[in-house]
Amino acid sequence: MEKNENASNFIKRFFLTAALLLILCAATVILFDPFYHYHKPLPGLKAVLSDKEYQVPGTLDHFDYDAVIAGSSVAENNNNRWYDEAFGCRSVKAIRSYGATADLCYYLDRAFEKHTLRYVFFNLDPSSLVADPEGTTFESVGAPMFLYDKNPANDVKYLWNKAVLFEKIPYLLANSYIGDYDEGASYNWAQWKSFDEDTALYHYIQSPVTAEMKPSDTYLELCRANTALLTDRIASHPETEFYIFVPPYSVLWWDSLYRDGDTDAYLEMEYQAFSELIRYDNVHLYNFQNANDISTDLKNYTDSLHFSPEINRLLCGYMKDGKYELKSVSDIEASLRELEELGRTASGYVERTYKDRIKVAVVSEDE
Numbered sequence: 001m002e003k004n005e006n007a008s009n010f011i012k013r014f015f016l017t018a019a020l021l022l023i024l025c026a027a028t029v030i031l032f033d034p035f036y037h038y039h040k041p042l043p044g045l046k047a048v049l050s051d052k053e054y055q056v057p058g059t060l061d062h063f064d065y066d067a068v069i070a071g072s073s074v075a076e077n078n079n080n081r082w083y084d085e086a087f088g089c090r091s092v093k094a095i096r097s098y099g100a101t102a103d104l105c106y107y108l109d110r111a112f113e114k115h116t117l118r119y120v121f122f123n124l125d126p127s128s129l130v131a132d133p134e135g136t137t138f139e140s141v142g143a144p145m146f147l148y149d150k151n152p153a154n155d156v157k158y159l160w161n162k163a164v165l166f167e168k169i170p171y172l173l174a175n176s177y178i179g180d181y182d183e184g185a186s187y188n189w190a191q192w193k194s195f196d197e198d199t200a201l202y203h204y205i206q207s208p209v210t211a212e213m214k215p216s217d218t219y220l221e222l223c224r225a226n227t228a229l230l231t232d233r234i235a236s237h238p239e240t241e242f243y244i245f246v247p248p249y250s251v252l253w254w255d256s257l258y259r260d261g262d263t264d265a266y267l268e269m270e271y272q273a274f275s276e277l278i279r280y281d282n283v284h285l286y287n288f289q290n291a292n293d294i295s296t297d298l299k300n301y302t303d304s305l306h307f308s309p310e311i312n313r314l315l316c317g318y319m320k321d322g323k324y325e326l327k328s329v330s331d332i333e334a335s336l337r338e339l340e341e342l343g344r345t346a347s348g349y350v351e352r353t354y355k356d357r358i359k360v361a362v363v364s365e366d367e
Helices: 002-032 052-062 080-087 101-114 126-130 152-159 162-177 197-202 220-236 251-259 263-277 309-321 329-354
Strands: 067-071 091-095 119-123 241-246 283-287
Touching (some): 052 101, 080 119, 091 101, 101 126, 126 220, 126 263, 251 263, 283 309
Parallel strands (some): 067 091, 067 119
C-alpha cells in the first residue's frame, strides 16, 4: 500500500514539475519575446532584428512607427535612421529576400492594420514585376507560418522551442547589454560581404551565347497584375506618401539581361508600370537604374545585384533631394531611352573592360 502511495506521489510530482517547467519556458519566451510576436521590446532591451522571416510580422504588429521601408535583400542594408533623419519619421523594415510584390503588399497590409503611415519607401525590383501575383510565397518556401497566421494554437512551436530559449533569447540579451549594437541596422548583412570588382566578378558567370530578343510584350500580363497589387494599396491610403524606387543593379546584370534576350521586354514592362504609378498624387517615383556612375563601377557591388550600404545611404539622400525622380510620361520616356542604350551596350562594355577576368558558363554538347 505504501509503495503504491509513493509511486502515485512520484507521478504527481513528476507531472507537476513538468507542468511548472513548461509554464516557466512559455513565460520566459512571452516575457523576452525575441521574435516580437506578442509585444515590442521590453524597456531597457534593444530591438535586435536579425531574422527577418521570423521578426518582420511581429515588428509590423507591435512596434511604434509611422514609416515602412519595404523591399528585397538589396534594401536590407539601409539604416532606418537615415530615413528617420531625412524625412522626420520613425521607420521599420519589411524585408522579403525574394521581393515579390505579393509578399511585400502582404506586409504593407499588416502594417496598415494597426498604424497610420506617413511614408512607405518601396524598393521596386524589376524581377518583382514578373513574380507570381496570385499569392504570397511564405508557406511555399518554409517560412514559420505560426508567426504569420495569427492562430494562437500554433504558438506551441514558439513557446516551447529550444533554439528560442537557448539561442535567440541569450542573443537578444547579449546585444542589448554588451557591445554597440545598432538598432537602425536591422537585418543588415553587409558586414559579412566584400564590395569590390574582384568579388562582383567572382560571383558573375556570363552566358556564352546571346539569346534572340524576346517580344516586348512578353511579361506585360504579369507586370500589370503586380502593378495593380501595388496601386491598390496606394489608392486605398491617400494619406500615405509612397516613395517607390528602382535600385541600380550593376552593368553585369544588364549584360545578363541582354544575353538572355530580356532587355526589350523588361524596358516595356517598366514603361507600363511607371506610367501607371505616376498617375497617383501620393507617389514619388525614382529610377536609380539611370545612375550610371553607380552601376558601371563594380567597386560598389558584391555580385551583379547587391550594392554596398554606402549606395543605400546615397539613394536615401537622392530621394530626399528629388534626384532621378520621374514626374511625367516624358520623364519616363527619357529615362528608358537612356536605359535602352545601357541595355544594348552593356555586353560590349563588359567584354572590353573585364575580358580577361569574366567567367563564362560552360555549355555541354547536349545543350
